[in-house]
Amino acid sequence: MAITKSQLPPFSVPPPPPTSIHSIFPSPPNPIKPGQILLIGSGPGHPSLLTIAAHRALTELADIVLADKLVPAAVLALIPSRVEVVIAKKFPGNADRAQQEMMERALKEARKGRCVVRLKQGDPAIYGRFGEEVLYFRNPPSRSPSTTTPAVDHPPLPPTLVIPGVSSALAAPTMFDIPCTQRGASTSFLITTPVGKGGKMLDMPKYERARTVVVLMGVARLRSVVKTLTGSGKDAGDYPPYLPIAIIERASMPDQRVVESTLEDIEHAMESAEVGAQRPPGMMVIGWSVSALWGDGNVDVLNEGDDGEGETLGKRASESTDILREASKAIEGEFREKNEQEMKQSEGDGVRWRVREGLASTWDMFNINSE
Amino acid sequence: MAITKSQLPPFSVPPPPPTSIHSIFPSPPNPIKPGQILLIGSGPGHPSLLTIAAHRALTELADIVLADKLVPAAVLALIPSRVEVVIAKKFPGNADRAQQEMMERALKEARKGRCVVRLKQGDPAIYGRFGEEVLYFRNPPSRSPSTTTPAVDHPPLPPTLVIPGVSSALAAPTMFDIPCTQRGASTSFLITTPVGKGGKMLDMPKYERARTVVVLMGVARLRSVVKTLTGSGKDAGDYPPYLPIAIIERASMPDQRVVESTLEDIEHAMESAEVGAQRPPGMMVIGWSVSALWGDGNVDVLNEGDDGEGETLGKRASESTDILREASKAIEGEFREKNEQEMKQSEGDGVRWRVREGLASTWDMFNINSE
The missing domain is CATH 3.40.1010.10 (Tetrapyrrole methylase, N-terminal domain)
Structure with a gap:
């Protein structure tokens, strides 16, 4: 089941040059041009x-x-x-x-x-x-173009x-145990932004149950992003209001923070006294993966058969028949309740968000020198 | 327009400890537990x-x-x-x-x-x-669970x-000057896989003109992935057959390679004598961003107004009226011709792909020591 390093096939990279104690790099074979x-x-x-x-x-x-x-x-x-x-x-x-x-x-x-x-x-x-x-x-x-000197042949x-x-798009969720992909909760993920050229609003993607959506450069427009996502109609996203969302700020910095809630409660959370001032730069992560690693795990929302034969409910829900929509909602309901319980556990009854902040002290091991 | 380092506001991280010549790390303040x-x-x-x-x-x-x-x-x-x-x-x-x-x-x-x-x-x-x-x-x-020894309190x-x-999902395109996001060619990107739990085939995403799609773990199923993407109907992707695709193998390794073509020609390319044996691991990048940095640049397919006021054609095309579809196709046609020209330039008339391989010698600067 396992092999040791010495049993590995040879690799096509030439062996590295001898060690220098001043640097992990050897003297470069070709100095930089x-x-x-x-x-x-x-x-x-x-x-x-x-x-x-x-x-x-x-x-x-x-x-x-x-x-x-x-x-x-x-x-x-x-x-x-x-x-x-x-x-x-x-x-x-x-x-x-x-x-x-x-x-x-x-x-x-x-x-x-x-x-x-x-x-x-x-x-x-x-x-x-x-x-x-x-x-x-x-x-x-x-x-x-900004000078008037004559053209020179360089x-x-x-x-x-x-x-x-x-990229913080991938690292920020990881820093807070939010898996971008997770069996049972997310099979793909999308990185997008609401801010287009000249600051205009870009289209937001439609809801896909089995997808994590990372939104960069969007926290300043939280209200309109949430409104677009949860709205229905041609240009709206049809996201369920109870879908988990995380706003992650200053990921991997000492004062990193995540506010986890649902699409319908996140604005309330961000405006609460508990959360207080924003800590830019921030980003959003939206989807079932946000709560997938809460507690003992929360990773069956896609309801896949263990035998790998069953269709995902995500696919069946996309067929949009009323019966499948209802089945889908029932399963999501279980997860909604589990999530609300977890949020209440951390923050007191009636509060539908939770806040985590700071960098684990283990990261002190990785502080590095300047000069 | 620019400020110098000394004008920066103070940062909340404590100053790093004194230098060690043996390591870029200081002695850790807390040894690892x-x-x-x-x-x-x-x-x-x-x-x-x-x-x-x-x-x-x-x-x-x-x-x-x-x-x-x-x-x-x-x-x-x-x-x-x-x-x-x-x-x-x-x-x-x-x-x-x-x-x-x-x-x-x-x-x-x-x-x-x-x-x-x-x-x-x-x-x-x-x-x-x-x-x-x-x-x-x-x-x-x-x-x-695999032993019969009694439970112990650890x-x-x-x-x-x-x-x-x-992640290679982001790095591999970058190594070959394929921008995951690019003004005028891609405003979002999606990372997905066709391989679900137990090896079953997952749904592929629908075509979005302004999106780069990265497909991991899919090269072994190239034929069925391409068929699904270019097919039409409920479970198919509706991708245009002339859309650029890149297959990137062993990104950042000395024998890295990219094969660039279109969805309709990529299988032919991969089976050609010129390409020969595959070099796993490989991945696919699909979308207009694949050809965005060819030649002098190929980045206007979204046809955004310079004033930032105009709607993107991607959005208009999603409205699915026949007139907008035709306008969209006409613009894509220009890019298709530009791409085909570039592929022919590299590979000889009539060949609709191009191959680039190997690591720039500048990377030798970054070879590092073992032990």
């Missing part, structure tokens, strides 16, 4: 959730770091003082200009031969204008390297 | 995509590592030889038993006071029975710590 741009993510907040590659880029390779506004301060603190750090100052109405300025600055510095790190929060490729930057650096303008830059990171 | 279970992810493959926390768990904290079968060998190579390593031997029909065995072993070792690392591929909370393990370790059985274990990791 002049003008290299590295597009990296900071992870959700705790510096130990940086990838090793991103940590190396920040602490050993960068000559200049161009950071987005929401990059956690604890990550910025790791950057050695010899490295220039510039932080974008995005505010409503200014995002396009700040973005353009960062790209132009990165290009200018790379053309001087410096190693430029573009540092984004979370994973660099999730809602971060990653594509725009890749295209800009691939075919840069021959001169800055030698080509090395290809931009993008280093994936831990 | 006996019997601590750490549930961590390996990232997609390249060892530098481990988080710093996971690297520390493997190299400094673990007494025993219980690894899932697909954990990359290059990650296992980082584990010091003093640490016991056990690899689950899952095969079809045996997954439940292998899973149970790993959980029982973890519990047994933790009860001996050892630090147990449960190592999963990618992110620990994506399709990895994360929830089952959290519940099992939270309320463990007082004795192993002292409680420290709470299991789950450390988020980089």
Whole structure:
């Protein structure tokens, strides 16, 4: 049933070079090329959730770091003082200009031969204008549009390297034992946002019983998001009002917090004295997975046969006949009651939410040094 | 427009302890508790995509590592030889038993006071029975069901710590410049699988023009997945046959590869002599984002007004009137032609796919030492 490491087939990677005590990295076989741009993510907040590659880029390779506004301060603190750090100052109405300025600055510095790190929060490729930057650096303008100096022929830059990171869309639920996928509660998950180009409201997805929905950049619009989700009709979501929702704030930071409730009670919860002031950045997780690991577990809402032969009720409910809808509601009702009980247990009778906050002390094991 | 690091507001994290040259970690303020279970992810493959926390768990904290079968060998190579390593031997029909065995072993070792690392591929909370393990370790059985020894009162274990990791669902597209979200091409993305409990086929999501769909664990069922997606009717997806799809194999490993084509040509591509043998593990990415960063960019399929006022065509198309459907098809047609041109450019006239493989040499900068 189990094999040991020595029984593994050989892997195609060459053996690593000898150890250095100063770094977990060997001396690189090819030093970094002049003008290299590295597009990296900071992870959700705790510096130990940086990838090793991103940590190396920040602490050993960068000559200049161009950071987005929401990059956690604890990550910025790791950057050695010899490295220039510039932080974008995005505010409503200014995002396009700040973005353009960062790209132009990165290009200018790379053309001087410096190693430029573009540092984004979370994973660099999730809602971060990653594509725009890749295209800009691939075919840069021959001169800055904001200057009047004549065009110069620049030698080509090395290809931009993008280093994936831990996205808060996945990490935040995990930090609070909310499984994005969970047998019996969620077979898929969707990452979306209500905020489109220019701040306009995007469509929200329809209810799928077997799906976890993660909503980024939506907490400031909680009321309209909930209204759209629970509404019925062509543009509304048809989500049941008793569906669990979690609002997770500052995931992986010392003051991280989750407020768990239902779609119909979450606004009340967020406005309560107990919850008090918001702690941005926040995100929403919606679906049965939110309560799946409460207590002894709450993972049978999909009601799958153990033999793997039965259809999921999620599928049957999508057929929309009245009988199946009723069966579906009855099963969801059991889970609703279980959830309400759990919320009351934590918060006192009559209160339909629960709040958890703070980082487990075990995370102290992973605090890391700066410089 | 930009502020410097020194102008930042103070952050609530205490300053890090003094530097150690042997490790990026300070001496931990609280040594790890006996019997601590750490549930961590390996990232997609390249060892530098481990988080710093996971690297520390493997190299400094673990007494025993219980690894899932697909954990990359290059990650296992980082584990010091003093640490016991056990690899689950899952095969079809045996997954439940292998899973149970790993959980029982973890519990047994933790009860001996050892630090147990449960190592999963990618992110620990994506399709990895994360929830089952959290519940099992939270309320463990007082004795192993597979032994006949009498029940013993065990002292409680420290709470299991789950450390988020980089999921291949997000990292694999990024490694090949495929943006999961991209203005003008994708405003949301969905992670799903066709494989349900007991191997049965799960429903596939319906076509949403503005959505990237990532399908994990589905390449072995490519034919039936494509058939379901492109079919019409109640259980089918209604995806246009010309929609771009990428099959990404062994992302971030030295022999990583992507095959990009359309839903109607992808099977042909995968069976071609040029592509040859598959390189598991693989995954699919489906949607306009697949071709969004080709050439100079291919990111206007959603046809949003620059003023942010216009409705997206994706929304209008969902209204399903014939006129809007035709308008939608006309725009998609432009992108189809642009994509076909790009595929022909790379692969010769008449061939409707393109293949890219290998890891950029810049990644050599991030090779890391074992021991």
